[in-house]
Amino acid sequence: MSSIESVLETADSNTDAALERLFALLRMPSISTDPAYHSDCVATADWLVAELSSLGFDASRRDTPGKPMVVAHGGPQDGPHVLFYGHYDVQPADPLNLWKSDPFDPQIEERDGAKVIRARGAADDKGQLMTFVEACRAWIETSGALPLRVTILFEGEEESHSPSLVPFLKENAEELTADIALICDTGMWDTQTPSICTMLRGMVAEEIIIRAADRDLHSGGYGGPAANPIRVLSHILASLHDDQGRVTLEGFYDGVREVPGELAQQWESLGFDAEEFLGKVGLSVPAGEQGIPALHQIWARPTCEFNGILGGYTGDGFKTVLPAEARAKISCRLVWDQDPLAIREALRARVHHLLPADCEVEFIPHGADRASVMAIDNPAFEAARQALADEWPKEAVYTGGGGSIPIAGHFKQVLGLDSMLIGFGQDDDAIHSPNEKYDLNSFTGGTRSWVRVMAALAK
């Protein structure tokens, strides 16, 4: 451990220079969604290549039809091997007038007695990816080498739907495959409690369009005998949940597992306050499955949600139309081993079952991804958790995520890799918003955390 302590000392002593490097990166407006910033994105990739090369990485810019990837290899050629992922592109900065200073001129600011770095991309994801780079630097500067084999992949299109990512992973699968992936694009449970996200929900999404008459009808002339698609659609949607909030599709819960006791205990220990969580958005009562705690509802239970509905006249005033069609967008968040395609079929079967005479349905599929559930019995998880626990005031916890983080699914599906999602962001980082910030503590503690996690995974 003396070795780790000295590496941590190096990391600490590097803080001012590390901030200068981060600020240089933050000054580059690498907005991937706006073509006007394309050359800035390329320059940012080049900057990262130079930075990694200067540390001894075999680093290169890898052009794609979109923004370039940065790939770098370092460390011993055998033994444990990690793939580290981050993204160097950022969200647009508008509305600019809400920023306290130029979003691409990073500033250190004092907030509530703590220092924060304010800039676009500070937390999402430049500050985070630099925690890993600075940890690598500390290892190399202290001991002359990385403690384990490292492949780095920095993407430049995460904020614009990653069109080049899956093709790139497929074309370079052999080069990029490691023992496990480290994804640094998430947050801590709170400022005291580090976390590894080990469960992400999948999703199957479907649009259904119900059609009846071949034109809109007047409810005076046809109201009564004419089928009404809004009524048919409402009936279908209302059939999808029972009065306990459970989804009624046949086979829907196939593959849903109980949360293992130990994991449930960890979650319990987080002291999640459902009332406070819901209170922030004007709600108070968990509306999902009865008898299931709210945190489990988000992390470990599937849903069937209605994301959009449209039919008939929806402008001001009133029009007594019987619409020719009505449509809804439906998505199911999936957990554990639920099969998205089987659930899509069950949904379609339900619609057909409830479809009355004279009505037709069109289905438009919108994606189907399984949940990502990491194999936490892989010793790397417990090793990383212990390493994080050594750094921060409170025990590190395995958490879940209610949404999908596509990259974790891609690593699993294309490279066959489980991912450890370890990040140091905070809930109030305002990513994608004006005055985005990253706690200085997240940056320095994140760097120190990676020093420890690398050591732990090297064993």
Add this chain to the structure above:
Amino acid sequence: MSSIESVLETADSNTDAALERLFALLRMPSISTDPAYHSDCVATADWLVAELSSLGFDASRRDTPGKPMVVAHGGPQDGPHVLFYGHYDVQPADPLNLWKSDPFDPQIEERDGAKVIRARGAADDKGQLMTFVEACRAWIETSGALPLRVTILFEGEEESHSPSLVPFLKENAEELTADIALICDTGMWDTQTPSICTMLRGMVAEEIIIRAADRDLHSGGYGGPAANPIRVLSHILASLHDDQGRVTLEGFYDGVREVPGELAQQWESLGFDAEEFLGKVGLSVPAGEQGIPALHQIWARPTCEFNGILGGYTGDGFKTVLPAEARAKISCRLVWDQDPLAIREALRARVHHLLPADCEVEFIPHGADRASVMAIDNPAFEAARQALADEWPKEAVYTGGGGSIPIAGHFKQVLGLDSMLIGFGQDDDAIHSPNEKYDLNSFTGGTRSWVRVMAALAK
């Protein structure tokens, strides 16, 4: 009866001149909704005043904040008294390129072996109102006087929501009140079968907006515990009908009567073909209350229809949003003695009953009108029906109407008058559309019909 026969002969012999007068009226572009035609509307009113004055009516143009009314009085000062209503304004004629000739240059055309008058307003409503004027002329030319007291009201804003009508009726209630109103703005059952429309449905309309969270939420972060307004709304809408198609609101059917046996027999005799009726709009099976014939569903049964629904993301593609609100426009067509306000309250009570925790509802009322059910035991109805039957090949029938004709309601509410809706339009007249036409047979037979109805009502 010899007197009627001679009046009918006069009417017949006047046909060519009557057509010239109608054509003069049709040449005036009295489009009420377009301010550019305001002076044409005024000129049309003046033309009608002159026409009626020349027949001996005490006729005058009565200006309003909108288009002028035409009011005329004629006939004996005592005995039966009818108020005749028509409107001289017309719909805009666009799209002009679809007309076979100038919409304001009326033409006689041969269609399927019968002559029709093609022009904007031929059927709606200038041709129709002139049938009554020509019948008056025939009476006056033949016997020197009208057979009963007649008040005429011609409106110039029917095609633009009649903003001046109710105030005008209220201000001139004493002058306009008669024993019964005759409204000539509807059609025959078919070319052989005249009809009197005696039942019009009323309506109560309501918009409901369900709100939950104070912002749109991401279904990854909140899907599960967060209330979903689309789901709440669907549940409410789906609760409004049972599996027999009946509306489940408390007290909804209070005031709904059985169709009297004799009336039901008349309707039966019409040979209404539900399959053909629905087939024209791509449907085949009456979707309303089970066990109720389609014609009864339209004319004599109430509905609860959904006219519009909107919530969440409805554009292309998919967005996993849990919307902050969802809204629906709901309208109930009402029959007999149903109380629109009681039904509105029942609907609101249902919504409140089904509203879960954390959800709020806003109601926007959109009008509430009782059904118009004429007192057909008033002997005038049977007299008019006999008169029509004498003129046409088939028995005249009492029909219903699934929609509302506001003027009938206004006459009832402001003047206390039942209305006889007698008109000679045909289903294929293309009112409001290019190449609007009025059958020459409708014009001549309509004129002859009014000769007979006036005689019948004079008794």
